[in-house]
Amino acid sequence: MKKRIFLSGIVMSVVLMSCSKEKSTTETTNPKTDPMAIQTPVDTISVDSTAVAAQADNSQNSLDWSGTYEATVPCADCPGIKTSLTLNKDNTFSITEEYLERNTKNTDNGTFEWGARGSMITLNGKTAKYKYKVGENKLIQLQLDGKQMDGPNKDLYVFKKK
Template identity: 60%
Template sequence: MKNKAILSGGVLAIFLLSCSPNEKKRELFSKPETDSVTVQKPMDSVTVDSVADGHNSQISLDWSGTYEAVLPCADCPGIKTSLTLNKDNTFMITEEYIDRKSINEDKGTFQWDKAGSIITLKGKLANYKYKVGENHLNQLDLEGKEITGPNKDFYIFKKK
C-alpha cells in the first residue's frame, strides 16, 4: 500500500513537471486571431475616457446647444443656470438666484481636454469644468472630479 502511495506521488510529480513554463508563457503572449486593430498608447497619455477607436464627446456627440440645471444654493432655493455652448468654442452662461433679484451673466471661450470629454469655461467670472455626455453635462468640482454625495444629481445639466 505504501508503494502505491509513493508510486502515485511520483507519477503526479512527473505530470506536474511535464507542464513546461514556456507553454504557459506562449499562451499568455499569443495574439488573438481577430480582424481588429489594437492601438497602444503610453500609460501617461491614456485616460479613463479615451477610446481606442478615436471616438470621444468632442467629435462624436452633438454637444452644441443650451443646457439647464437648478444648482444648490447655501442661502436660497437654488440657482437656475443656463449654459449655451457654441460650435466655435464660445459660451454664454446665465445664473439666476431664485427668490432674489440677482442674475449673473458671463461669456467667453471654452477648451476641451486632451481626451475630448471635458470642457473648461474661461470667462470673466466663470471658470467651471463639465464632462460632456449625450444630451447632458455633468458639472465637475474645482479639481475636475465628478461631484458625489446626495446632491450630485443637481449638477447634471440637461440639453434643451
C-alpha cells in the same frame, strides 16, 4: 433533384457557419522568455496622447454637444441657482445664473477648452471658471479639480440639453 437539395443544404450550412460568432482565444506571450515573440523596445515607440484622443471616439468628436443646457444647481443661502449654459461650435459659451428668490442674475461669456481626452470642458469666462463632463444630451458639472460631485445633491449638477 436530390443533388440540388444536398448542395443547397451544404451552401446553407456554410453561410450559417460563417455568420455565427466564434470564440477567439488570445495567447499571450512574454517577449523576454519566448524566443518566437517579436521584441520591440517600448521606449522606441512614440505616441502622442493628444493625437490618440483626437482619433478615438469621444464626446468632442462623436456627440452633438453644441446647444443650450439647463439646471438648477444648489445654493448655500437660497433655494437654488437656475443656470442656462450655451455652448457654440466655435468653442465659445454664454452662461446665465439666476439666484432664486434674490432677484440676482449674473451673465458671462467667453471660450472653453476641451480636456486631453475630449470628454471634459473648462469654461474660461470673466467669472465663470466651471468644469463639465460632456455626455449625450447632458453636461455634468464637476468640482474645480475635475472630480464629480458627490453626496445626496449630486444629481442636481446634471444639465439637460434643451
